[in-house]
Amino acid sequence: MTFYSNMLPVFIVTVVAGALYIASIFQRFKRPVIYGVGIGAVAGLVGPMIFMAPLDSCTFETGREPIDYWFGIVLFVLGAALLLGAARWVARFWLSGRAIASLVEDQTTMGVYKASPLIPVLLLLPTIIILTFFLYYPLIDTFRLSTLLVKLGAPRTVFRCVTNFTDFFEPGGFDYTALALVLGLVIAFLAYQPLKEAGGSELRAVFIYVSAIVIAFMLLNRIIEPDYREVLFNTFFIASAIVILGLIFGLAIAYLAYQPVRGAFIYRTLLIWPYAISPAIAGIIFFVMFDPVSGVINHIIELLGGEGLDWIRDPWMARAAIIITSVWKTLGYNILFYIAGLQTVPGDLLEAAEIDGANAWQRFRNIIVPALSPITFFLIVTNLTYAFFNIFGTIDFLTKGGPAGATSVSIYEIVELGIRHKDLGRAAAQSIVLFLMVIGVTVFQFRTSGRRVTYGA
Template sequence: MQVKFRSKALPYLLLLPSIIVSLLFLYYPALKTFVLSLYKTAFMGMRKIFVGGSNFIELFTSIEYLQSILISCFFAVGVVVIGLTLSLFIAVLSNQDIRGGRLYCLGFIWPYALSPAIAGVIWLFMFNPTAGIINYLTDLLWGISPDWVSNKHLALLMVIGAAVWKNLGYNIVFYLAALQNIPQEILEAAEMDGANSLQKFFLITFDFLKPTTLFLVIMNLIYSFFDTFGIIDILTKGGPVNATTTMIYKLYIDAFQNYKTGFAAAQSIILFIMVMGLTIAQFKWSDSKIDYGS
């Protein structure tokens, strides 16, 4: 239904609060960040020296920053591949007609309601080298008690596991909705033609899940790059030896520990370009038509 306003100014007046909030807390800070990225700054920005693109050149010649990019990419791939595979497996099982299925779904989904910091605390207790349940089980089964926090390879795996667990419910909800919208007539026809369970899943079910999977790939990439700061800060604080220092955590270190605000602003511009690219990709893929065949 089309709404007509008596006054031409009324729609703009209704939008004015949102416009003011966006200008004050979104566009103005973004503009100031871009300007700040062109300066070298002293402690807390009390003195600024214009350097142009020097901060960006320094970033891409910095071994530490390039390492943070590699860690971020490895982290993101781990979160996407493990997270989506596990979520799809759980969603397929939860979609079966079993007793108490909704309770199982609720149990898998509830971690998404937790804040990243709370999720980090839970995993920190679980992987505690002396009192954690994980080391108790590994010692009981295999006689080993690894130090998950001090070992750089194990620390990165632990952070990936925590990030996957935190976002599991989000992925399961979308996969369940997609599974429940698949026409059952097609699956029944395939079964009558002699298709087994694996053939039905990979040739029919997964084909219908492609739009949802593409959407979740983009959303999980955005999540892994930008929304996992709390988990990393609680679990490892970027260590050991910067093994879990992703791009977002490197920005935090330079801005709030090293007080290199101009340098950190340049990093935020790079992250902004990345999230803008991922958002454009999401819109492009979500609008594309997928042919399921005749």
């Protein structure tokens, strides 16, 4: 790893901060602070190399753009933070003298192999080999590719440092609104926990979360390059619409189909049908139907005396078309799980509620919906995965990301860049961003709604 002189101040900051941080933990456990200082300083020194060594400190090179420099600082600090986090974890476990098992904080008992500790490893080996070749190796290679200008079939590659990532940013310059937004964001996050502990209503917590998201969104709006901003917006807008509408309609239809009516079996089977159709075929079917010039939907609207709509020609109508197609496509899956879930709703509870005078809506709202929460939680995760990744086929055959980029979501951009344009470097950088976003959303999911899931009656 090359060392540039302008890295020195940052190193000093991470080393001192690391030393102070770990020392404070040692102090809390009343152990010799000097050890804490030593461990923290080493972690602060080595941590930044997690990112800087593979990049060969290129962001600190003279001649790089300022944005590259600042991006490098963020990576630098992030590396230090990662190692310090790990050091903190180990230190707390070591200092508190607890067993390793207690770190894995849950009550479930772990299974134990009595024969030999090698057996579980052997049993896992086939899986690990497959994962290594088909998951971990491509994952690591994606990180390598994301630093290059690289095309399949080209005689050489060019190292681009972090340009593939910093291309996503286009700072609008410093201004006080941005600063206010950052402060608002920090305050919102800091206020969340105390408010909740002080007995603040759930609603208030939700309000704070939502405002934090809005503020973060507005802030990102200021620094992200306009084209990529639209991609991000499309990704989140289309994904949330698919999940929310898909679950609402899925539950509503499942609830209707669950009623004891004649031939329910046939209705249920027919309702699940769209699930068996591939996203690409769904795209083709709806392309023919939504065609603004010669499509059947506009033809019917005109027959009924209305004015044909600008399906897929208008940016918002195109987004709507993608959402309608995807909701239709996932509906069968959601209905399937909700019908299964409805069968597990305890009948005695419903009966008791009915005797107590709860009307149909109250029974639905207060008994059925909570009883279905594990299913809903599972469906949110699977629907999000669909909306983030599997939606490619639908978009490719319905709108090709248009008009004017209105339906270009992250996965569509990645395939366009990587396969059509063979621009593997940029595609790799975008897939890393998508990867981080999906991880972020999933963690957020587990931390918010995951807590409210009840598995017992």
